[in-house]
């Protein structure tokens with residue numbers, strides 16, 4: 001791939017270099033953005049599948065440069081994790097989200113979920129960061145759920161993550177396993193690790209078609225497993241009314257997905273909760 005001109009084929013090497021350059025730029029851009037707090041937190045409802053009332057919201061960060069369109073997390077979270085910038089960014093999201101959610105909790109009993117990366121859990125002061133976000137906002141510990149992926153628990157070198165999570169659960173904070181079922185890990189950890197609920201990944205939500213019946217068996221087995229271990233169940237990526245009904249019938253407690261609501265701004269959450277409760 002050496003030919004120049006308009007039919008030029010870009011070699012693997014070139015693409016690697018371009019990708020590296022892109023990541024370096026992203027790291028520099030992210031660092032500056034963190035200094036300016038050029039981010040917004042959007043919230044996606046988690047609804048009770050019995051009545052579709054919002055019982056919790058998940059904080060989802062957006063990079064909002066002043067000179068361009070918002071950048072979704074899939075385009076910068078991995079760079080933030082690799083560079084360590086997720087530590088200050090994650091702390092900012094946690095503080096911002098607790099400040100937003102405290103009024104929703106007091107008025108409507110709504111809870112808050114925040115995503116936490118393994119890098120954050122390896123910091124010696126993670127527990128303190130969470131306590132400070134709760135204290136500064138007045139959000140009670142029991143209204144907060146930390147969402148972590150399976151890999152955090154399974155590959156917890158030195159046990160730092162488990163130590164933090166155990167201490168935080170003692171003060172009432174809840175822990176959910178995010179993207180459950182995608183980590184290809186042993187299920188044995190479910191029994192003895194400090195967790196309260198699982199969020200079943202959207203890959204397991206049955207879709208219409210010939211594989212439908214098998215998919216139903218699979219997700220039913222996951223829900224039954226969680227229930228037998230007294231873990232709460234949330235299913236992600238619910239996009240249709242049929243899926244919502246099916247998952248409720250299978251015994252899943254909470255649902256999240258475009259069928260209920262996309263992630264929305266804090267102002268839109270206010271309006272949604274006021275309208276929900278007025279029904």
Ligand code: C2E
Nearest residue numbers: 060061072073074077093115116117237238239257258263
């Ligand atoms: P996640 O934690 O699994 O969050 C769910 C993602 O699925 C969100 O994407 C959400 O917008 C999307 N989603 C929700 N409902 C549906 C649906 O019905 N169908 C489909 N196809 N997708 C749906 P988003 O907001 O782009 O976030 C992507 C990922 O970025 C999150 O996945 C999470 O891993 C990460 N992330 C977002 N905010 C933070 C943060 O503050 N800290 C950390 N560490 N990670 C974050």
Ligand code: CA
Nearest residue numbers: 058115147178
């Ligand atoms: Ca999540």
Ligand code: CA
Nearest residue numbers: 178179199236
């Ligand atoms: Ca997830």
Ligand code: CA
Nearest residue numbers: 178179201202
């Ligand atoms: Ca995910």
